[in-house]
Amino acid sequence: MSEQLPLSARVGEPVEPPLPRHPDVAVWRTATPADIDAIHAVMVAAEKIDHPTWTSPREEVADTFDLPHIDPSRDTIIGWHADGRPVAFGSAFLHPAREGTLTVHLFGAVLPELWRRGIGTQVQRWLVARALQQLAEVAPTLPALFGRGEWEANLKVYADEVNLGIPRLAEQAGFAPERWFTSMLRDLAGEEAEAVPTLAAPDGMRVVEYTHDRDEDARLARNDAFRDHWGSLPSAPETWAKFVGGEFFRADLSRLVLDADGAIAAFCLASVNEDDWESLGASNAYIDLIGVVRAHRRRGLAPLAISGTLQAIADAGLEKAVLDVDTASPTGAHTLYEGLGFRATERSVAFVRHV
Incomplete structure (x- = not known):
């Protein structure tokens, strides 16, 4: 080739x-x-x-x-x-x-x-x-x-x-192995669970609950945030609609960080599939997407959005939060999640054949 x-x-x-x-x-x-x-x-x-x-x-x-x-x-x-x-x-x-x-x-x-x-x-x-x-x-x-x-x-x-x-x-x-991903889990209930940190928003920023009138804005923010992530391709409107309009997506647990103009600067989107509760041994929410649009990086917005979602999950009475992370993420996400109380559990690998 x-x-x-x-x-x-x-x-x-x-x-x-x-x-x-x-x-x-x-x-x-x-x-x-x-x-x-x-x-x-x-x-x-x-x-x-x-x-x-x-x-x-x-x-x-x-x-x-x-x-x-x-x-x-x-x-x-x-x-x-x-x-x-x-x-x-x-x-x-x-x-x-x-x-x-x-x-x-x-x-x-x-x-x-x-x-x-x-x-x-x-x-x-x-x-x-x-x-x-x-x-x-x-x-x-x-x-x-x-x-x-x-x-x-x-x-x-x-x-x-x-x-x-x-x-x-x-x-x-x-095919050859090219990228590794880690599943991470955070306890939100029980004696050993750490309290979710309360983080202050930078000047001009505010954290809000996800609402469906922002569906298209959120899709565009997602595409911007993931432009430089390995293997990421833009999410199409039809695919995005299936995600945010699906029965598992939980707007009440998801959080947006808005800038002074009301534009989405960061997001943390979560879903709940109760079929996973028995297999994991605890009620839980899955954090599907975490991102910061490129113009607002390095301002501490990712932990701000995540902490908002973690508190919402805890307030909903769910015991754990789960996510997956690229171990070589350009944003250093693995270290970020560890700092927020997540611990690594399982790993997966992407095999790629270049044509």
């Missing part, structure tokens, strides 16, 4: 990937909305082993059937056992952003009782082939990046560090 070649030359012509074949899977086909529960069932069964402290909600699967940049009839496959059980699935989703880098996220799962029989290998081969087809299809439509070189493209797979299967499959398919 040469980065000087245009993307169309690097990926070639689009090639329709053949469906997998495996003796333990009677039928492979692409997905329909009727398969949402089947896909979720396979996902949850695998997650109980791969990362038992949290569970992906059904709504996360359902959303993929309702976003304009995803075509499940081409982007997702599902495998069925002869007895009618769903046993495997795989999805390859090309991010809708078109700003110099294209990213295809690959993920899938196999029922644990059928692990180590080669089904995952077949799913992975299809995923890579579908991802390359997606890139080949979009390459001719991309504008020239005048003075900025050629379009970059990559495929990404994420896995918890304790997961041995996904890294093995990823490396066999030409």
Whole structure:
């Protein structure tokens, strides 16, 4: 591969990937909305082993059937056992952003009782082939990046560090580990829980509860804050609407820091999925996004926003707060969270294949 070649030359012509074949899977086909529960069932069964402290909600699967940049009839496959059980699935989703880098996220799962029989290998081969087809299809439509070189493209797979299967499959398919992430937890209840610090806002700044009339402002603030974060691409309006309009997002726990003009300078956005409470062993809220727009960095706004959300979570009677952080974040987020009482628990890794 040469980065000087245009993307169309690097990926070639689009090639329709053949469906997998495996003796333990009677039928492979692409997905329909009727398969949402089947896909979720396979996902949850695998997650109980791969990362038992949290569970992906059904709504996360359902959303993929309702976003304009995803075509499940081409982007997702599902495998069925002869007895009618769903046993495997795989999805390859090309991010809708078109700003110099294209990213295809690959993920899938196999029922644990059928692990180590080669089904995952077949799913992975299809995923890579579908991802390359997606890139080949979009390459001719991309504008020239005048003075900025050629379009970059990559495929990404994420896995918890304790997961041995996904890294093995990823490396066999030409992926390499590129970035590590840490899950962190903070106690908000119990004798050992530290009080949430009360922080003073800088002059001209104020902390407010999130309200939905700021949805679009918050999306734009998020995109600005994450422009220089590894692997981050702009959040599209449709995807953002699914997030802030979803049943798990908690505006009452989320906080915005506003400047003197009322513009969003920082944010801390949280959600609650009660299905995770049993697996974690405590009621909790997940902090999805923390960011400071670039014009307001280095003013202590991130801890200000986080402390506001932590106090709201504690006031709601929830026992813990959970978040994930890039261990090499350019903002030094890992150290920031430790200073606010979070402790590291689990790690995950991003495997990347550059095209």
